[in-house]
Amino acid sequence: MALLAQQVISRAGTTPTYSAAAASTTVVTGDRSFLHVKNTNGSSMTVTITTTAQVDGQAAADLVVTVPATTGDKMIGPLSARLFASTADGFSAAITYSSTTSVTVANLVI
Template sequence: MPTLNPQVVSLGGLTPTYGAAVANTKIPCGERTFLHVKNTAGSPMTVTLTATGQVRGSVVADTQVTVPATSGEKLIGPITADLFAGAVDGLCAVTYSSTTSVTAAALRI
């Protein structure tokens, strides 16, 4: 599973680089880490962040975000370790219901 490393937003500005979404990917967790997804396909698609956290012993549900069709964009986050860090690698697992005409960038502010 590839890792999408966050691009750091600075005072000088950032022009994010977007790459084609990969069905299964991982993102480093962080209080200031976000995932920006763009969908230019003719159908909406869903991004799922796999939750690993617990609240009072109950497992937290995965986060699912629907990105609208055609010119849809969603900024998702923050992707915090307490909710999303995998036990083995500390990374957040991300899946896309479709990757056709979908691009993504991890951002850290």
């Protein structure tokens, strides 16, 4: 899984750089970390962020977000470490995409 570079949003304004979605990626978690997904494909698609948190010994459900077809545009987050940080490294969240055709993503931090 490739780690998406974080792009810091500044008061002066930020023009995000988007990369083509891969089947699976990771991002650094944090209370100010967001994923911006754009879908220009003719079909809707889903983004799944693996949840690692547990409540009373039960695994919390993964976060699944549907991004509409053609002009779909979703900001997802914040990607809190309490919910999404990998048990292997303690800081990254695993993300999968149901489709990567005509899908671009950016990892933004405020």
